[in-house]
Amino acid sequence: MTITLRAAVAGLALMGTSVSAQTTIEMTTAFGQNLPILGTAAVDFTDRLNAISNDIEIERYDPGKLVPTLEALDAVANGSVDAAYATSGYWQGKINSASLFAAVPFGPEAGEFLGWILYDDGAKYWQQMYDDAGYNVHAIPCGVIAPETSGWFKKEINTVEDLKGLNMRFFGLGAKAMDKLGVSTSLLAAGDIFPALERGAIDATEFSMPRIDARLGFHKIAKFNYFPGWHQPSTLFELLVNGDVWADLDETQQAQIETACLATITTNLAEGEATNYAAMVDNVENNGVTIKRWSPEMLAAFEGAWDEVVGELAADDPFFQEVWADLQDYREGYKTWSTIYLPRN
Amino acid sequence: MTITLRAAVAGLALMGTSVSAQTTIEMTTAFGQNLPILGTAAVDFTDRLNAISNDIEIERYDPGKLVPTLEALDAVANGSVDAAYATSGYWQGKINSASLFAAVPFGPEAGEFLGWILYDDGAKYWQQMYDDAGYNVHAIPCGVIAPETSGWFKKEINTVEDLKGLNMRFFGLGAKAMDKLGVSTSLLAAGDIFPALERGAIDATEFSMPRIDARLGFHKIAKFNYFPGWHQPSTLFELLVNGDVWADLDETQQAQIETACLATITTNLAEGEATNYAAMVDNVENNGVTIKRWSPEMLAAFEGAWDEVVGELAADDPFFQEVWADLQDYREGYKTWSTIYLPRN
Numbered sequence: 267m268t269i270t271l272r273a274a275v276a277g278l279a280l281m282g283t284s285v286s287a288q289t290t291i292e293m294t295t296a297f298g299q300n301l302p303i304l305g306t307a308a309v310d311f312t313d314r315l316n317a318i319s320n321d322i323e324i325e326r327y328d329p330g331k332l333v334p335t336l337e338a339l340d341a342v343a344n345g346s347v348d349a350a351y352a353t354s355g356y357w358q359g360k361i362n363s364a365s366l367f368a369a370v371p372f373g374p375e376a377g378e379f380l381g382w383i384l385y386d387d388g389a390k391y392w393q394q395m396y397d398d399a400g401y402n403v404h405a406i407p408c409g410v411i412a413p414e415t416s417g418w419f420k421k422e423i424n425t426v427e428d429l430k431g432l433n434m435r436f437f438g439l440g441a442k443a444m445d446k447l448g449v450s451t452s453l454l455a456a457g458d459i460f461p462a463l464e465r466g467a468i469d470a471t472e473f474s475m476p477r478i479d480a481r482l483g484f485h486k487i488a489k490f491n492y493f494p495g496w497h498q499p500s501t502l503f504e505l506l507v508n509g510d511v512w513a514d515l516d517e518t519q520q521a522q523i524e525t526a527c528l529a530t531i532t533t534n535l536a537e538g539e540a541t542n543y544a545a546m547v548d549n550v551e552n553n554g555v556t557i558k559r560w561s562p563e564m565l566a567a568f569e570g571a572w573d574e575v576v577g578e579l580a581a582d583d584p585f586f587q588e589v590w591a592d593l594q595d596y597r598e599g600y601k602t603w604s605t606i607y608l609p610r611n
Numbered sequence: 612m613t614i615t616l617r618a619a620v621a622g623l624a625l626m627g628t629s630v631s632a633q634t635t636i637e638m639t640t641a642f643g644q645n646l647p648i649l650g651t652a653a654v655d656f657t658d659r660l661n662a663i664s665n666d667i668e669i670e671r672y673d674p675g676k677l678v679p680t681l682e683a684l685d686a687v688a689n690g691s692v693d694a695a696y697a698t699s700g701y702w703q704g705k706i707n708s709a710s711l712f713a714a715v716p717f718g719p720e721a722g723e724f725l726g727w728i729l730y731d732d733g734a735k736y737w738q739q740m741y742d743d744a745g746y747n748v749h750a751i752p753c754g755v756i757a758p759e760t761s762g763w764f765k766k767e768i769n770t771v772e773d774l775k776g777l778n779m780r781f782f783g784l785g786a787k788a789m790d791k792l793g794v795s796t797s798l799l800a801a802g803d804i805f806p807a808l809e810r811g812a813i814d815a816t817e818f819s820m821p822r823i824d825a826r827l828g829f830h831k832i833a834k835f836n837y838f839p840g841w842h843q844p845s846t847l848f849e850l851l852v853n854g855d856v857w858a859d860l861d862e863t864q865q866a867q868i869e870t871a872c873l874a875t876i877t878t879n880l881a882e883g884e885a886t887n888y889a890a891m892v893d894n895v896e897n898n899g900v901t902i903k904r905w906s907p908e909m910l911a912a913f914e915g916a917w918d919e920v921v922g923e924l925a926a927d928d929p930f931f932q933e934v935w936a937d938l939q940d941y942r943e944g945y946k947t948w949s950t951i952y953l954p955r956n
Contacts, residue, residue, distance in 0.1 A: 317866035318663055375953065377721060377757065381885030384878060412722065413952045476948075493951040521662035528874035533729060540726030540941075543948040559951055596885075603821075603888035606838040606904055607758045608720065 289322045289519065291511065294332040294341070296352035301456060302541070304478050307409045307503065307534045308351040315526040322519045324349070335455060342506045343401040349507045351408065354392070355438040361399050362579055363586040365438040366593065367392045369414075369498040371572045374597060376410045376500040376535050378604070382596045383407050383502065391589045392504075398585060402509035408527035409503030412538035414495035415479065416560065417472030418488035420463075423558075426567045435459050435471035439575065440497025446571035456482060463487045472497065475538055476545035485553040491546075492558050496568050503534070634667045634864065636856065639677040639686070641697035646801060647886070649823050652754045652848065652879045653696040660871040667864045669694070680800060687851045688746040694852045696753065699737070700783040706744050707924055708931040710783040711938065712737045714759075714843040716917045719942060721755045721845040721880050723949070727941045728752050728847065736934045737849070743930060747854035753872035754848030757883035759840035760824065761905065762817030763833035765808075768903075771912045780804050780816035784920065785842025791916035801827060808832045817842065820883055821890035830898040836891075837903050841913050848879070 293312070297305040312326040333341040338350040339357050354361075355368030367388070374382065382388040389407060396403050417436075423429060430448035441451040454462055454471075460483050462468045470488060472495070473479050485491070505527055512520070549555035560568070580587040638657070642650040657671040678686040683695040684702050699706075700713030712733070719727065727733040734752060741748050762781075768774060775793035786796040799807055799816075805828050807813045815833060817840070818824050830836070850872055857865070894900035905913070925932040 314866070314870055318863065318870050320665075320863060377880055377884045380877065380881035381883075384881040385885035415952070494953050499953060518663065518665065521659070525659055525663050525870055525874045528877045529870045532725065532873045532876040535722055536725035536729040538726075539722045539945070539948075540730035542952075543944045543946075546947050547944075557951065599888045599892075600884070601888075602891050603884075606902065607760070607887075608839050608844060 288320070289515065291322065291324050291348040291507070292327065292332065293324050293349040293351055293505075294327050294335075294338050294347050295329055296335050296338065296350070296356060298329055298456065301474075301478050301481055303411060303534065303537050304474055306537075307530055310533055311351065311408060311505070311526055311530040314529055315522060318526065319519065319522045322515065322522060326351075329455070339401060339403070339506065342508050343396075343403050345402075345508050345510065347508075348511050349505060351503065351505055353501060353503050354395075354405075355501070358438055361395060362583045363391075363395055363589050366586070366589050367395070367405075367502060367504070369438050369440070369501040370593070371440045371443055371497045372569050373499055373593075374600075376412065378597070378600055379500050379502065380407075380410060380531065381600070382593060386596050387592050391592065395585065395589075396506075403506045404509055404512035406505040406507070406524055406527045407502060407531065408505040409530050409534040411501050411503075411534055412475065412542065413500060414472065414474050414498040415476060416492040416495045416497065417470055418463075418479065418484040419470040419490040419492065420488045421469075422490055422556075423492070423564070424561075426564070432470055433468045435462065435468050435473070436497075437472065438497070439579075440472075440572075442575040442579075443497070443568060443571040446574055447567060460484065460487075474501075476542045476549065477538075480545045480549070485549050485555050489555055490558055491549060491555050492560060494560065494565075496560070496565060496572075633665070634860065636667065636669050636693040636852070637672065637677065638669050638694040638696055638850075639672050639680075639683050639692050640674055641680050641683065641695070641701060643674055643801065646819075646823050646826055648756060648879065648882050649819055651882075652875055655878055656696065656753060656850070656871055656875040659874055660867060663871065664864065664867045667860065667867060671696075674800070684746060684748070684851065687853050688741075688748050690747075690853050690855065692853075693856050694850060696848065696850055698846060698848050699740075699750075700846070703783055706740060707928045708736075708740055708934050711931070711934050712740070712750075712847060712849070714783050714785070714846040715938070716785045716788055716842045717914050718844055718938075719945075721757065723942070723945055724845050724847065725752075725755060725876065726945070727938060731941050732937050736937065740930065740934075741851075748851045749854055749857040751850040751852070751869055751872045752847060752876065753850040754875050754879040756846050756848075756879055757820065757887065758845060759817065759819050759843040760821055761837040761840045761842065762815055763808075763824065763829040764815040764835040764837065765833045766814075767835055767901075768837070768909070769906070771909070777815055778813045780807065780813050780818070781842075782817065783842070784924075785817075785917075787920040787924075788842070788913060788916040791919055792912060805829065805832075819846075821887045821894065822883075825890045825894070830894050830900050834900055835903055836894060836900050837905060839905065839910075841905070841910060841917075 295308040299305045299309050312324045315324050329335045332347050338352055341347040342350045353368045355365045357364040393405050432449045434449050434451050435454045436444050436451040444451050459471050580590050640653040644650045644654050657669045660669050674680045677692050683697055686692040687695045698713045700710045702709040738750050777794045779794050779796050780799045781789050781796040789796050804816050925935055
């Protein structure tokens with residue numbers, strides 16, 4: 267180890283015009299810090315960034331403190347907020363292809379998804395989506411979680427007929443597939459779900475992984491917890507930074523943010539993998555929950571509905587079609603590898 | 612965004628005893644930068660660390676430039692080298708449990724492994740292993756790759772009988788299982804494998820993933836490429852830093868190194884997932900390679916041999932036994948989650 271003294275240089279800089287400055291970035295979040303993994307990821311990211319940087323600091327705000335969660339994209343783009351830790355799936359109402367960078371039904375698991383994002387065309391399209399839609403934001407992949415559960419139902423579901431007429435909270439592209447099967451879906455924020463279940467406004471809900479859902483208390487009302495989470499085999503999270511704010515950062519600051527985000531992807535994934543099974547055991551042993559696995563027929567129905575949805579979205583939107591084709595190409599190649607490379611297959 | 616000027620504080624520090632200093636850490640590596648993923652991970656890690664830090668710098672050296680690869684642990688511990696980017700599996704000859712923090716036959720894939728390391732007991736045991744064995748090093752998880760291939764053989768292998776008497780390059784704990792089946796294994800460094808295959812000193816070899824193996828040219832001599840890689844469903848890499856060097860770093864510098872390592876885990880995994888299938892296709896279409904899948908009988912034979920090896924290692928070594936039991940406990944719980952949570956099951 268060698269120590270190089272830089273006092274002389276630093277001293278000269280101080281006597282000149284350059285001064286040491288700290289940039290503070292105000293960041294809103296899409297998930298409360300009371301939610302493990304989903305909400306604590308933004309806390310971990312913030313702590314990590316602040317720990318590695320002496321000249322940039324992030325001030326993290328809980329959802330709704332700076333701006334309503336579903337308005338965060340616009341707020342960051344117009345500069346009223348510097349940054350947002352969110353998932354692009356929340357902008358599905360504004361941009362058709364948004365959920366392709368969040369969670370794809372019957373889509374890739376975390377490793378395969380990250381490969382497309384970081385070493386294929388994913389990240390390029392992710393940014394292009396915002397650019398083409400006129401949002402002045404810089405998008406950085408900043409988290410990923412293991413698969414979700416398929417949801418919580420008040421009654422057992424054995425056939426597609428049982429789904430018809432249900433009111434259900436549902437996120438992203440999977441919601442469109444559920445709609446095809448006769449479910450009436452709505453996107454409620456985390457805190458609004460339990461009250462809606464309790465007063466009967468909804469009959470079922472999906473939100474996230476068992477450990478996270480446990481915090482929201484769904485098991486108290488909806489006793490059937492279904493797997494697998496076909497609608498979200500993995501879910502990506504993003505850091506959106508206002509384009510001008512990003513351009514004003516120097517290369518070191520930009521690298522610090524990107525690196526803290528890549529680190530958060532690792533910890534986010536690992537925490538989800540390590541800590542969910544305890545919640546499942548607790549649900550069965552202490553909360554009276556029945557864990558159910560969808561039958562092959564039900565999964566085929568979900569997949570069929572999803573194929574219809576994709577066809578419609580691609581037909582109406584050339585950019586969706588381009589990104590979807592690229593992802594399918596990548597997945598087709600990946601199969602060469604994944605279908606033979608593991609003892610599990 | 613707000614900018615806080617800190618010139619006054621910085622100026623005072625300069626007038627006092629504190630000076631701005633840059634710490635340079637000399638780091639040896641276990642894999643050459645000519646090897647994609649495996650070798651470029653250390654380059655990526657170094658570039659990233661140097662990009663986010665103004666007061667610490669890593670000088671990366673190719674394998675053998677500072678110290679022979681298999682002597683790196685001792686060199687870092689005694690301070691003759693500041694740090695090493697390596698895999699603990701290379702110290703298997705010195706420490707029985709070393710490979711439990713590198714690659715476990717029939718063990719966890721990347722996500723499950725990272726969960727044990729980062730959110731269960733893995734990292735704690737990893738450090739304890741070095742402490743108990745008297746090595747003055749600080750160990751940081753710093754990379755992970757997707758599954759390897761099971762290896763390259765000059766002739767087709769259909770039965771355990773076909774394995775008997777083969778000379779094969781093999782890494783880590785899997786080598787001990789192969790030995791049980793009558794294979795004579797040796798651990799050759801990357802550059803020594805092709806010449807050994809060519810002159811007939813070995814009949815077969817495993818090294819890493821298809822894209823990496825392609826660079827080493829095994830396909831020119833051994834035309835049968837076997838899957839799945841039961842011996843390394845995922846492989847972890849470590850950054851070893853001399854204990855005194857680590858203690859001399861301040862908290863920001865330590866956080867920068869840890870964060871750059873966590874970021875490298877993400878990129879390392881993603882690159883392996885995204886870029887291996889092209890090498891498999893190329894091998895079949897252009898290199899005359901036959902891709903083979905082990906029969907269930909052969910996989911059962913490998914697993915049986917592995918179970919014997921584990922039994923012996925645990926019987927002889929209380930620490931191995933403790934870590935192994937902990938990992939098995941974790942994996943038993945993880946099954947509750949993994950056997951139901953994905954459409955693939």
